[in-house]
Each structure stands twice: as C-alpha cells, then as structure tokens.
Amino acid sequence: MQGVLQQILLHLRLNFRSRMAVLYQYLFPIIFLAAFRTVYRQERFPLAMHVGELLTITILGSAAFGLPSGIVSDRERGIWRRYKILPVSSFGILAGTLVTRYLLLLTAALLVLALAMATGMPMPAHPFAMWAAFTISAIAFMGVGLDLAMLATNVPAVQALGQCIFLPMLIVGGVAFPLSSLPAWAQHLSAFLPGRYSVQAIQACVTGTPAAAQFDVLALVAIGVTGAAAGLLAFRWDNRQRPSPWIALALLGWLIAGIAAESRGIVHVSAARQSAARGRESPPYSSAEGPYNAGTATPVSRR
Amino acid sequence: MSAKLNVHDLRKRYGTVRALDGISFCVNGGEILGLLGPNGAGKTTTVESIAGLTEPDSGSVEVCGIDARRKPREAKRRMGLALAVTALQDKITPREALESFGAFYRRRAGAEELLARFDLKPVAGRSFDTLSTGQRQRLALALALVNQPELLILDEPSAGLDPEARRNMRAAILDVKENGGAVLMTTHDMDEAQRLCDRIAIINLGRVVAEGPPADLIARSRTTTTISLRLQSPIPPGALAAIQGIGGLECTDALVRFVATNVNEALAQLIPVLDRHGLDIAELHAQRATLEEVVAGFL
Numbered sequence: 105m106q107g108v109l110q111q112i113l114l115h116l117r118l119n120f121r122s123r124m125a126v127l128y129q130y131l132f133p134i135i136f137l138a139a140f141r142t143v144y145r146q147e148r149f150p151l152a153m154h155v156g157e158l159l160t161i162t163i164l165g166s167a168a169f170g171l172p173s174g175i176v177s178d179r180e181r182g183i184w185r186r187y188k189i190l191p192v193s194s195f196g197i198l199a200g201t202l203v204t205r206y207l208l209l210l211t212a213a214l215l216v217l218a219l220a221m222a223t224g225m226p227m228p229a230h231p232f233a234m235w236a237a238f239t240i241s242a243i244a245f246m247g248v249g250l251d252l253a254m255l256a257t258n259v260p261a262v263q264a265l266g267q268c269i270f271l272p273m274l275i276v277g278g279v280a281f282p283l284s285s286l287p288a289w290a291q292h293l294s295a296f297l298p299g300r301y302s303v304q305a306i307q308a309c310v311t312g313t314p315a316a317a318q319f320d321v322l323a324l325v326a327i328g329v330t331g332a333a334a335g336l337l338a339f340r341w342d343n344r345q346r347p348s349p350w351i352a353l354a355l356l357g358w359l360i361a362g363i364a365a366e367s368r369g370i371v372h373v374s375a376a377r378q379s380a381a382r383g384r385e386s387p388p389y390s391s392a393e394g395p396y397n398a399g400t401a402t403p404v405s406r407r
Numbered sequence: 408m409s410a411k412l413n414v415h416d417l418r419k420r421y422g423t424v425r426a427l428d429g430i431s432f433c434v435n436g437g438e439i440l441g442l443l444g445p446n447g448a449g450k451t452t453t454v455e456s457i458a459g460l461t462e463p464d465s466g467s468v469e470v471c472g473i474d475a476r477r478k479p480r481e482a483k484r485r486m487g488l489a490l491a492v493t494a495l496q497d498k499i500t501p502r503e504a505l506e507s508f509g510a511f512y513r514r515r516a517g518a519e520e521l522l523a524r525f526d527l528k529p530v531a532g533r534s535f536d537t538l539s540t541g542q543r544q545r546l547a548l549a550l551a552l553v554n555q556p557e558l559l560i561l562d563e564p565s566a567g568l569d570p571e572a573r574r575n576m577r578a579a580i581l582d583v584k585e586n587g588g589a590v591l592m593t594t595h596d597m598d599e600a601q602r603l604c605d606r607i608a609i610i611n612l613g614r615v616v617a618e619g620p621p622a623d624l625i626a627r628s629r630t631t632t633t634i635s636l637r638l639q640s641p642i643p644p645g646a647l648a649a650i651q652g653i654g655g656l657e658c659t660d661a662l663v664r665f666v667a668t669n670v671n672e673a674l675a676q677l678i679p680v681l682d683r684h685g686l687d688i689a690e691l692h693a694q695r696a697t698l699e700e701v702v703a704g705f706l
Contacts, residue, residue: 107511114499114507121498121534182494186550189458190511191483341460 111200133162133216151220156307167245168266172253184341194339234309241302244324247331251354254338273299283373295371296362298327323361330357411558411589417466426452428613434589441604442593449613450593454562458488487556491563493547497536501527501546512554521549540567559583561592597698609705617705631666637690650676
C-alpha cells in the first residue's frame with residue numbers, strides 16, 4: 105500500500121514536470137470551454153446547461169488519449185518491465201496510475217468549473233452529487249482508456265484508436281451535440297456509448313435532480329466495471345505479449361447499457377424531454393427561486 | 408550452505424526455437440554463479456524466467472525455498488534484479504526512483520546510503536534522461552539492492568561502466584556474498600567472471616553444457632597451452648618435426664612457438680632435441696588457455 109501511495113505521489117510530480125502533459129491536461133478542456141462559451145454566449149446562464157458536455161469531453165480526452173498514450177509509451181520503453189520485478193500486482197501498479205490520472209482529471213474539471221463560474225455560470229445545484237457523477241464517469245472512461253492501452257501496441261496506434269472512440273462519441277454520442285438534435289439512428293447508437301450517460305448524469309446534478317440520472321449512473325457503472333475488468337485481465341507488461349481476447353469483455357458493458365436503455369424505451373430524446381432532464385422545467389428550479397428556471401434559454405440554445 | 412536459488416528443468420519455446428531446453432542449476436548462499444555463453448544461448452531468458460518477467464513452459468524455480476512460479480510476489484521480495492538495460496521515466500530522479508521502488512519492500516536499504524555507495528549523490532536530483540549510460544547502470548544496480556536481497560541477479564552488470572564504477576559494482580556484489588547472499592550474473596566479460604565467480608555455468612542452445620569453478624573448468628577443458636621459446640641461436644629447419652602432440656609450430660630464427668595439449672610431454676621431447684643441436688633456451692613462456700577459450704571449447 106505504501107508503495108502504491110508513493111507511486112501516486114511520484115506520478116503526480118512527474119506529470120507536472122512534463123510541459124506537454126500539463127499543456128494537454130489543462131489546455132484541451134479550456135479550448136472546449138471557450139468554444140462552448142462562444143457558441144452558447146446568448147444563453148441567460150452561459151455554460152450552465154453544458155457542464156455535462158464540458159466535463160465529459162475533459163474526461164473523454166484524457167481517457168482516449170492521455171491515459172493510454174502514457175501507459176503504452178512506458179510499456180514500449182520497458183518501464184513496465186522494471187515494475188514487474190517489484191512485489192506488486194498489476195492491480196496495484198494500475199491503481200496507482202489510475203488514481204493519479206483521476207486526480208489530474210479532477211483538477212482539470214475544477215479549473216473548467218472555476219473558469220465557467222468566473223464567466224457568469226451559477227454554482228451547480230448539487231455539487232457533491234456532481235462530483236460523484238463526475239467520478240463515476242471518470243471511472244467508466246478510464247476503463248475504456250485502459251482497454252485502448254492494452255489493445256494498442258504503440259503510441260500512434262493509441263492516437264488512431266482514440267480517434268475511433270473520441271470522434272463518434274462527440275458527434276453522434278450525445279457529447280458535443282445534443283441528443284435531441286441527432287437523427288433517430290444516432291440516438292439508438294448513442295445508447296450503446298458511454299458519452300451520453302456521462303453527460304446526462306453530470307448535467308442532472310448541475311441543473312436538475314440527481315435522482316433523474318439513476319439509469320445513467322447504473323449504465324456508467326456497468327461500463328466501468330467491465331472495462332476495468334477487461335483492462336486488468338488483458339494487462340500487458342511488455343510489448344512481447346500480444347493483446348488478449350479479454351479486451352472484448354469491455355464491450356459487454358456497452359452492450360448491457362444499450363440493450364437496457366432500448367428495452368426501457370428511453371433512447372429517443374425529444375427537445376422537450378431533454379430540457380426536462382436537464383432541469384429547466386423540473387423542480388426545484390421551475391420557479392423563480394432557482395437559477396435555472398424555465399424559459400431562460402435563448403433561441404441559439406440546444407434545438 | 409543452503410541453496411538460495413534452485414532452478415530445475417526449465418523449458419521455454421518461442422515458436423520452433425527452444426530458448427531453454429531443460430536448464431538446471433543452483434546457487435548457494437555466499438556464492439556467486441556466473442552464466443556464460445554466446446548471444447542467444449538462453450542466459451537472459453533464464454534470468455527473466457527466474458525473475459518472473461518471462462513465463463517458462465515448464466520447470467521449477469525456487470528462491471530461498473519459495474516456489475517462485477506459484478508465489479511470485481514472495482519470491483520477488485527476496486531477490487534484486489538489474490537488467491542489462493534499465494528503463495525508467497524520463498523525469499524521475501535517482502533519489503525518487505530509490506525511494507519509490509524501496510517503498511514496495513518491508514526490508515529496504517536507505518536511498519541516501521545507496522546513492523553514496525554508487526557515487527550517485529552528485530546526480531541524485533537530476534532527471535533520468537540526463538544521466539550517462541554508466542550512471543544509469545549504477546542506478547540499476549542500486550535499485551537491485553534497494554531491498555537488501557538474499558538473491559541478487561545481474562544481467563550484464565558491467566556493460567557501460569567505467570573502471571571505477573566496475574570496482575564499486577564488484578565490491579557491491581562481494582558484499583552481498585559476504586553477507587550470506589547469493590549472486591547470479593550473466594556476463595560476456597571473462598576476466599570479470601574469472602575474478603568474481605565461485606562457479607560458472609556455460610550455457611549453449613538452452614542447456615548447461617559445463618559447470619564448475621573457473622579453475623576446474625580450465626583444467627577440464629581440452630583446450631591447449633601456447634608455448635613460446637626464445638633460443639640463444641637460430642634453430643635449424645625441421646629440427647622439431649619429430650616432436651609428437653604439438654600443433655601450430657612456427658620457427659623464425661631463434662623464436663619457436665607451438666601449442667600443446669600436454670605441456671609436460673611436449674617439453675620432455677623438446678629438451679633432448681635442443682640439446683642435440685646445442686641450443687640453449689633464453690626465454691620460455693607457457694600460456695594456459697583463457698576462460699574465453701575454455702568457454703569456446705565447450706560450445
């Protein structure tokens with residue numbers, strides 16, 4: 105345990121010594137924040153309705169590129185082999201890496217929130233629930249990142265695989281564009297991707313009620329558990345080991361979430377339903393007492 | 408003396424290649440065993456199988472009485488390993504590496520003590536990517552000793568080290584031995600092997616082909632001794648043609664050089680011939696086969 109704690113502290117220190125890592129970790133979410141702020145500048149509470157997207161993009165970027173690139177680069181250079189000599193399991197080593205990544209993600213998320221609030225966004229309605237939703241989303245996506253790292257043999261392969269996850273999730277997964285604006289087929293597809301659940305779970309805690317995100321949280325847990333299990337079972341200490349078929353287990357969580365959403369009939373999202381889920385017309389913010397009361401959005405908002 | 412390492416019938420195949428073909432040996436406490444052999448003989452695969460870096464197909468590895476294949480973590484607590492090439496994060500410093508790696512062990516040496524011992528104090532706060540090859544190798548050795556191991560395994564430990572660092576490395580190895588620990592090392596440096604190792608195992612094609620103390624191996628080998636003579640006056644051509652059991656005869660004026668498997672027998676025949684021709688010996692040198700030649704002879 106002491107060794108794993110030392111690893112976490114060491115990885116945090118090493119991360120801040122790498123200018124590129126720091127730049128990527130914090131600059132990337134800030135660019136998206138600026139983009140969202142520009143697109144949704146006419147909304148009464150700028151960015152408030154888009155915290156779910158912003159934080160999900162932050163997590164997704166780290167999971168699809170930052171985490172697997174680091175793991176694969178270290179593995180390519182033989183650093184993991186040196187760790188294998190230590191009396192610690194792959195779980196212990198990975199736990200250190202993942203906790204470090206989570207802490208870095210958390211600081212990036214706090215920076216995004218601080219900047220958003222500095223530019224006029226009110227305090228999220230349920231900050232602790234939002235932190236919990238963010239954490240569950242981070243775990244789910246880090247499981248995905250771990251799987252990418254076990255699948256990719258080199259860093260360029262991580263970039264290619266990462267794009268395969270990142271772009272579809274942004275465009276048709278309900279992360280960068282609202283679900284209600286997507287065609288029916290894309291809405292069905294998004295039910296099998298973790299992005300939409302992350303956006304909905306986080307956003308419900310910012311402007312709605314956390315209870316509304318129950319299904320989203322369960323979907324993220326299923327995706328996270330299967331992804332992490334697949335990553336651990338397929339863990340490769342060095343590149344001489346081939347990718348394991350256990351990686352396929354990760355897809356099970358995505359399938360479970362998608363099938364469950366389909367069977368419950370909650371896949372199709374209309375603009376009204378999305379607004380309701382986001383809290384504009386939901387208590388306790390349906391009246392003037394809350395900051396996100398109904399009818400505050402402008403015409404350029406998510407329609 | 409109890410065996411700190413017991414390797415029995417270790418086998419490993421990579422496709423059609425038998426990297427290990429039933430390797431067996433042991434290393435006792437207070438002993439240094441050198442694994443010698445050509446590239447591709449199976450030395451590194453043996454070391455990696457013992458350390459748990461490679462999963463052998465069959466065979467057993469016992470470290471301090473612990474089945475290393477069934478209880479790898481317990482075995483790893485007792486051993487220290489320095490690979491031929493050690494990779495660490497670019498921005499990690501030697502001090503951080505020793506402290507963070509040491510934190511995984513209950514029994515450990517102090518980072519400052521190891522930094523001083525391997526002359527790493529001046530670079531203790533520098534990042535790994537700025538260290539020279541020798542400094543990296545010294546750090547690898549320090550890391551191998553961070554848990555005060557009972558079994559120290561070194562894969563090509565002196566590669567890239569300057570003479571001073573080699574002396575420190577040898578002192579560290581002897582220190583482990585004097586404290587009752589066992590050392591297993593692979594090397595291509597025959598001088599180092601002859602100086603340090605109590606026993607040597609020669610490996611070829613994944614098998615141990617010879618094993619024993621260096622002096623015994625040299626004595627057992629069928630390699631020859633080179634004899635060089637400087638005479639007081641030139642020797643007539645063909646004068647030594649009748650001597651049996653010698654080879655590579657070269658006569659140039661007063662210089663004679665040949666090789667013999669049995670030196671006594673060759674000299675017993677040579678002296679009467681020289682007497683008959685009235686030739687006196689000014690210098691006589693007999694050079695026994697080196698360990699390198701002995702190893703080559705077993706392959």
